[in-house]
Structures are given as structure tokens and as C-alpha cells.
């Protein structure tokens with residue numbers, strides 16, 4: 001049985017350093033042997049709930065449980081950081097909402113990132129000099145002396161491409177990026193034509209009425225689906241609507257506030273949170289004090305296998321990269337809360353590992369330390385699968401140290417993902433804090449192996 005006891009360090013104190021208006025609480029769980037994984041888990045969940053309760057009683061509006069390196073043996077500790085909004089954060093919030101709406105509603109599937117690149121260029125044109133590599137990744141060089149520090153997000157979202165138009169006017173398609181076909185049927189999409197028109201359609205298939213029992217119990221492959229744009233023939237789809245083979249197709253979904261404060265639903269939070277984050281981080285830090293040359297980047301074709309980051313790294317030659325992402329949350333039914341590494345409202349994720357990259361451990365721990373120093377809620381993630389642009393950046397040039405920060409989003413790679421805006425603001429705050437601190441000594445220390 002796990003005994004639950006609130007430890008002597010219990011209480012709220014203001015963080016003296018940095019991220020104003022935040023408070024930290026901690027509590028300890030004392031375990032009575034013999035302990036089992038189950039009893040530890042149950043105890044930690046109870047402690048977690050208790051801390052959450054304290055946060056809501058205190059009137060603070062966001063909380064995150066920090067992992068506790070000191071917790072071991074029969075004592076486990078949880079520390080919780082909760083934030084009130086300061087004027088600065090409120091300013092960031094308005095800008096974040098404007099950017100997230102515009103960016104998530106943009107049409108930018110892999111290889112066709114123009115609309116997001118235009119927003120990036122408009123927002124960061126004043127902050128530095130813009131250039132692109134030959135695949136279309138865009139870089140804003142904000143200048144400064146010292147190591148080349150890059151903050152990068154990928155501009156693309158998962159989508160589709162017109163593969164064929166049937167004689168009766170239906171569009172067959174291929175996927176760009178990872179889709180689970182369960183989430184596709186009946187969803188609205190837009191075909192972007194060469195003329196720049198957006199043609200509305202819906203993903204369809206043979207209706208269930210015409211399927212056998214066995215067929216109805218299977219997941220339908222995308223090759224059995226089609227997009228209905230309302231054309232009566234191939235000729236009408238092509239001549240009148242202007243649709244061609246190879247046209248990009250994106251999901252349609254409006255950026256929408258939910259009943260719960262600060263929660264929003266939209267498509268493409270993967271990775272428009274990263275793009276909004278890179279833009280905001282640039283706007284916050286480009287003109288300020290820092291000991292580095294700051295590069296902001298939007299890469300192309302991440303969803304097709306981390307492709308754009310390779311040529312972007314070759315062009316921009318960063319010495320360190322902060323990758324901003326919108327990775328999947330794991331706080332839905334089917335995941336035990338105590339094992340959760342991507343909880344909405346749990347703070348910015350700092351990713352130590354996934355199947356594409358072992359994060360530079362010094363960089364990840366540095367990010368963790370900066371988050372603690374500044375009182376920014378964060379959650380550590382070690383992912384069994386998945387990948388980010390860090391998978392390409394860390395292998396580019398002579399090897400580039402990377403850290404991956406993320407805003408956990410439920411149901412990514414679908415038409416309707418959900419985020420907690422506070423996690424986004426915490427990611428921007430942490431990225432900006434890293435930019436301010438990554439001077440020559442800090443960057444050297446990441447790769448100083450001898």
C-alpha cells in the first residue's frame with residue numbers, strides 16, 4: 001500500500017526568477033514497503049490529483065507536474081508549477097491566437113508550403129534578412145555575434161495530392177504524410193488549383209449500404225476512397241473547376257475555441273504551433289540582448305520524412321537548433337495518467353528521445369534547467385516512435401546539437417486536433433529563454449567532448 005503524505009516542503013512560493021506570476025508547489029509521496037509498480041502508480045496519481053486540486057483552489061489557471069530527479073526509493077516527489085497571466089504573457093496570447101488561427105487555416109501540404117512561408121516572411125521580414133534554400137525552406141537571419149542558434153519549425157501539414165480523375169469526375173488521391181484512414185471519411189478537403197482557386201470536396205467511399213458485413217468491419221484503404229467535388233465529369237473537374245493531376249489537397253477545419261478556457265480545436269496544430277512559436281520567439285528576441293547570431297527557420301516536407309531540414313541546415317549552418325513541434329498528446333482514455341508524457345495543460349514538452357533522434361543530452365538537460373530557473377511548466381518525453389526535424393538536423397553538416405520542444409496536441413494528423421494555449425505560450429517562453437542564454441560558452445558546452 002502506498003501511503004500518501006504531503007511533505008514538509010508543501011506550499012506555494014513565488015518563483016523569484018524570470019517567468020513572472022508563477023507559483024510552485026511541491027509534495028511528497030511516502031511509500032510503505034513492500035511497494036509495487038501498481039501501488040506507486042496509484043499513489044502518484046492521488047498526489048497528482050491533490051496538487052491539481054490545490055492549483056484550482058488557488059485560482060491559478062494552469063498547472064504542470066515537474067518530474068522530480070530527487071525522488072527515489074520510498075519517497076517520490078512531485079512539483080507543480082502554476083501560472084497566472086502577466087501583462088507580457090497576455091500580450092503573447094493575443095498574438096499567438098491571431099497567428100494560430102491564420103496558420104492552422106492556411107493550405108500548406110508537403111512541397112506546397114507557400115501560404116505558410118508568406119506568413120513567416122510577413123511576420124519576420126522586419127526582424128532580419130530572409131532567404132530560402134532550393135527546396136523552399138525559409139530562413140530569417142536576425143543577426144548578432146556568436147554561435148549560430150536556430151529556432152526551427154516545419155511549415156507543412158499532412159494532406160493529399162490528386163492522383164487521378166475518374167471519367168465521372170471523382171478525384172482519387174495519394175496521401176502526403178501519415179494518415180489513418182479511419183479519420184478520413186466524410187471529411188471536408190480543399191483542392192488548390194494551378195489558378196489558385198480552392199475547390200471544396202468531401203472524402204467519400206462506397207456507402208456502407210453497399211458493403212458486405214466483412215467489408216464493413218475492415219479499415220478502408222485510401223486507394224478505395226475518392227474526393228467528391230461535385231463535378232459531373234472529368235472534363236468539368238479539369239476545365240471548369242481547374243483541377244489537375246498533382247494538385248495539393250488540404251483538410252478543411254476552422255480554428256475554433258472550445259467550452260474549456262484556453263482550449264482550441266483546429267487542423268494542423270502539427271506543426272503550426274511550431275511556426276507560430278518560431279515567429280513569436282523571433283519577434284520577442286531578435287532585437288534584444290543575446291550572445292548569438294539568431295536564425296529563425298520554417299522547413300518544408302517534414303511530414304514526408306524530415307526532408308527539408310537537410311538542405312536548410314546546409315544553407316544556414318546552425319551550431320545549435322531548437323526544434324519546435326506539435327507532437328501527439330497521450331492524455332486520452334487508454335493511457336494511465338501517471339505514465340502520461342504529453343498532457344494538455346501540462347506545459348511545454350522537452351523530448352529526450354524518439355525513433356528519429358537521441359536528443360543531445362546536454363541540450364535537453366540545459367533546456368530542463370532553464371525551464372526550472374524560469375518557472376516554466378514542462379514535461380519530459382521519451383517517445384517509443386515518431387520523429388521530428390531533429391532527425392535530419394542532428395545528422396547534417398558535422399552534426400548539429402538539437403533540442404525538441406513541443407506543444408502536446410490531441411488527435412494530430414486528423415481534421416480536428418486540440419491544444420491548450422498555455423502549453424504553446426510556455427513553449428514560446430522556453431524557446432525565447434534558450435535564445436537569450438545560448439551564448440558561445442553555452443553552445444560550446446553542448447559538444448565539448450574532449
Ligand SMILES: [Zn+2]
Pocket residue numbers: 154270271302325326327
Ligand atoms: Zn510535426
